[in-house]
Amino acid sequence: MNNQLKVSLPGLELKNPIIPASGCFGFGAEYAKYFDLSCLGSIMIKATTLEPRFGNATPRVAETPSGMLNAIGLQNPGLDVVMSEKLPALEKYDLPIIANVAGSCEEDYVAVCAKIGDAPNVKAIELNISCPNVKHGGIAFGTDPDVAYELTKAVMKVTKVPIYVKLSPNVTNIVPIAQAIDAGGADGLTMINTLLGMRIDLKTRKPILANQTGGLSGPAIKPIAIRLIHQVSQITDLPIIGMGGIYTADDVLEMFMAGASAVAVGTANFTDPYICPKLIEALPQRMEELGIESLEQLRKEVRENRR
Amino acid sequence: MKQEMMTIISQIKIAPKIFELILKGKLVKEMKTPGQFLHIKVPQADLLLRRPISLASIDQKKETCTVIYRVEGVGTESLSLLKKNDFLDVMGPLGNGFDTAFVKPNDRVFIIGGGIGVPPLYQLSKELKQRQAKVVHLLGFAKKEVIFYEEEFRALGETYYSTDDGSYGILGHAGNLLVKARKVGEPSAVYACGSNGLLKMVEQNFSTHPHAYLSLEARMACGMGACYACVCHLQKDETGTKSKKICDEGPVFPTGEVIL
Numbered sequence: 066m067n068n069q070l071k072v073s074l075p076g077l078e079l080k081n082p083i084i085p086a087s088g089c090f091g092f093g094a095e096y097a098k099y100f101d102l103s104c105l106g107s108i109m110i111k112a113t114t115l116e117p118r119f120g121n122a123t124p125r126v127a128e129t130p131s132g133m134l135n136a137i138g139l140q141n142p143g144l145d146v147v148m149s150e151k152l153p154a155l156e157k158y159d160l161p162i163i164a165n166v167a168g169s170c171e172e173d174y175v176a177v178c179a180k181i182g183d184a185p186n187v188k189a190i191e192l193n194i195s196c197p198n199v200k201h202g203g204i205a206f207g208t209d210p211d212v213a214y215e216l217t218k219a220v221m222k223v224t225k226v227p228i229y230v231k232l233s234p235n236v237t238n239i240v241p242i243a244q245a246i247d248a249g250g251a252d253g254l255t256m257i258n259t260l261l262g263m264r265i266d267l268k269t270r271k272p273i274l275a276n277q278t279g280g281l282s283g284p285a286i287k288p289i290a291i292r293l294i295h296q297v298s299q300i301t302d303l304p305i306i307g308m309g310g311i312y313t314a315d316d317v318l319e320m321f322m323a324g325a326s327a328v329a330v331g332t333a334n335f336t337d338p339y340i341c342p343k344l345i346e347a348l349p350q351r352m353e354e355l356g357i358e359s360l361e362q363l364r365k366e367v368r369e370n371r372r
Numbered sequence: 373m374k375q376e377m378m379t380i381i382s383q384i385k386i387a388p389k390i391f392e393l394i395l396k397g398k399l400v401k402e403m404k405t406p407g408q409f410l411h412i413k414v415p416q417a418d419l420l421l422r423r424p425i426s427l428a429s430i431d432q433k434k435e436t437c438t439v440i441y442r443v444e445g446v447g448t449e450s451l452s453l454l455k456k457n458d459f460l461d462v463m464g465p466l467g468n469g470f471d472t473a474f475v476k477p478n479d480r481v482f483i484i485g486g487g488i489g490v491p492p493l494y495q496l497s498k499e500l501k502q503r504q505a506k507v508v509h510l511l512g513f514a515k516k517e518v519i520f521y522e523e524e525f526r527a528l529g530e531t532y533y534s535t536d537d538g539s540y541g542i543l544g545h546a547g548n549l550l551v552k553a554r555k556v557g558e559p560s561a562v563y564a565c566g567s568n569g570l571l572k573m574v575e576q577n578f579s580t581h582p583h584a585y586l587s588l589e590a591r592m593a594c595g596m597g598a599c600y601a602c603v604c605h606l607q608k609d610e611t612g613t614k615s616k617k618i619c620d621e622g623p624v625f626p627t628g629e630v631i632l
């Protein structure tokens with residue numbers, strides 16, 4: 066193998082750009098029964114909060130045309146269990162881990178960010194200020210530039226690893242939010258989180274999801290992700306990890322052309338548990354067909370061609 | 373091996389909206405426990421989520437397995453259009469299935485099923501028969517026409533039916549059958565699959581029974597324990613923060629464990 070798939074981002078030297086997205090891959094253990102996780106670029110683990118969370122009532126998922134809604138509600142075993150069990154279990158793989166961090170107030174975020182970087186394999190934090198499925202926190206931090214700025218600054222003070230802030234598409238204008246996070250000192254951005262949606266069961270005449278609304282993901286949101294990544298990459302030099310509807314090698318390259326420096330794959334894992342290794346395998350040939358020498362080269366080109 | 377493009381050996385309609393699908397492939401070797409399910413990718417690209425369908429029968433010699441499903445929505449509709457020799461993307465077997473290891477010859481065992489919850493009970497009954505248990509089937513359906521596999525169940529043991537409209541067997545639900553069967557003799561094991569109402573009825577009857585098992589349903593995404601879509605609460609959990617995942621910690625649970 067040559068280095069055509071290698072990408073380098075703050076804190077993250079990735080052998081390839083494919084990262085399972087947070088919430089779609091648990092803490093890796095389940096998918097490890099399907100393939101060797103060492104082949105991945107990295108893993109974004111399930112959102113971790115200070116205390117354990119049960120999450121929302123069920124049903125928590127619903128299908129939509131070329132997409133799905135989820136309202137899991139950030140269920141996770143809490144920081145202590147993640148530090149003592151989940152992260153150590155991933156140490157046997159040759160993998161940098163990106164820890165997805167959520168909270169219901171600034172102090173929670175700060176407390177988790179201060180500690181989770183102590184795990185030797187956590188090389189970066191993805192700050193989830195864009196979860197649409199919890200009442201407190203989550204998206205409330207990601208839709209107001211001032212709040213996003215303050216939170217970014219607060220976690221930057223305590224963290225030992227680079228921080229990537231995860232942006233919500235559920236805003237009228239994403240630019241001021243991205244600028245606020247940039248000004249707050251973040252090392253990078255990840256985008257996009259899910260879009261708020263709803264489906265109704267014709268038999269019960271009520272929303273399918275117990276939470277009523279949920280986050281839309283999958284190919285249905287890909288054009289929105291592409292547009293937002295393109296838009297944000299014009300106004301900031303922060304590296305962007307792109308996600309939203311990736312199913313094919315072409316989707317990966319389209320994200321790069323929009324301005325991404327690596328990508329995360331979420332919903333596709335549910336359709337095909339082997340999707341990540343398949344994408345890694347498919348990329349070189351597709352790049353050759355399109356005359357792309359390496360992903361770093363492509364990144365450089367995209368940056369230089371910015372308006 | 374955990375996923376395969378299996379070959380369709382046959383697909384036939386066995387009752388209104390109900391199909392029997394026989395699949396062949398190497399994956400069958402992994403299918404060992406009744407009550408486990410397959411996670412099926414229906415052949416329609418815009419439907420991203422797999423459909424969980426229980427194993428109804430397993431034939432290791434022929435390398436085939438059977439699933440029985442009812443057309444409910446777009447996914448099962450599209451599945452029902454597949455023909456012999458078509459391929460189907462199957463993940464599995466998933467979940468834990470029914471525990472039968474403790475069953476001894478001549479044990480009186482109740483199998484309680486309702487409607488489209490009945491399919492996994494067929495393979496279960498075959499295995500119990502091999503263990504020489506005395507199986508009593510208590511099966512509830514909406515009406516006579518939607519009953520399937522009647523002869524197959526009768527060949528394995530006593531079989532009683534109830535229908536919601538009284539068109540076959542006794543009028544009412546499977547709970548009425550249970551009352552009668554308990555009068556004849558208490559069971560040393562109970563297995564149930566069906567609507568939430570049926571499961572609750574069995575839970576109430578056998579909440580402290582050491583060998584009573586319920587097979588649950590949930591909307592799923594990953595089907596293997598990674599996404600937390602399919603959780604249920606535990607009965608003995610004051611904090612309300614503990615949960616079990618139906619896909620990989622179930623779908624079968626002993627009574628007294630989870631909240632229905």
Ligand SMILES: Cc1cc2nc3c(=O)[nH]c(=O)nc-3n(C[C@H](O)[C@H](O)[C@H](O)COP(=O)(O)OP(=O)(O)OC[C@H]3O[C@@H](n4cnc5c(N)ncnc54)[C@H](O)[C@@H]3O)c2cc1C
Nearest residue numbers: 421423424425426440441442444445446447448589590591
């Ligand atoms: C462990 C398990 C075993 C099952 N075994 C069988 C079986 O042997 N035979 C059978 O006919 N049915 C079975 N079901 C139910 C079956 O999964 C649903 O009927 C089916 O998914 C409906 O798909 P659809 O595309 O026709 O419906 P749609 O309503 O179009 O489906 C939309 C989405 O909702 C999900 N969904 C809808 N209804 C259910 C449901 N009742 N349970 C779970 N997910 C649902 C679908 O999987 C899909 O993701 C089982 C369910 C579970 C959880």
Ligand SMILES: Cc1cc2nc3c(=O)[nH]c(=O)nc-3n(C[C@H](O)[C@H](O)[C@H](O)COP(=O)(O)O)c2cc1C
Nearest residue numbers: 086087088112135193257258282283309310331332
């Ligand atoms: C079931 C499910 C759970 C998710 N959980 C989280 C989470 O815990 N934290 C988070 O930041 N994003 C979460 N997401 C959002 C994804 O990480 C991703 O941003 C989004 O799904 C878009 O990518 P996709 O279209 O490839 O799925 C979740 C998505 C799904 C479908």
Ligand code: FES
Nearest residue numbers: 595597599600619
């Ligand atoms: S369906 Fe994903 S955890 Fe059960």
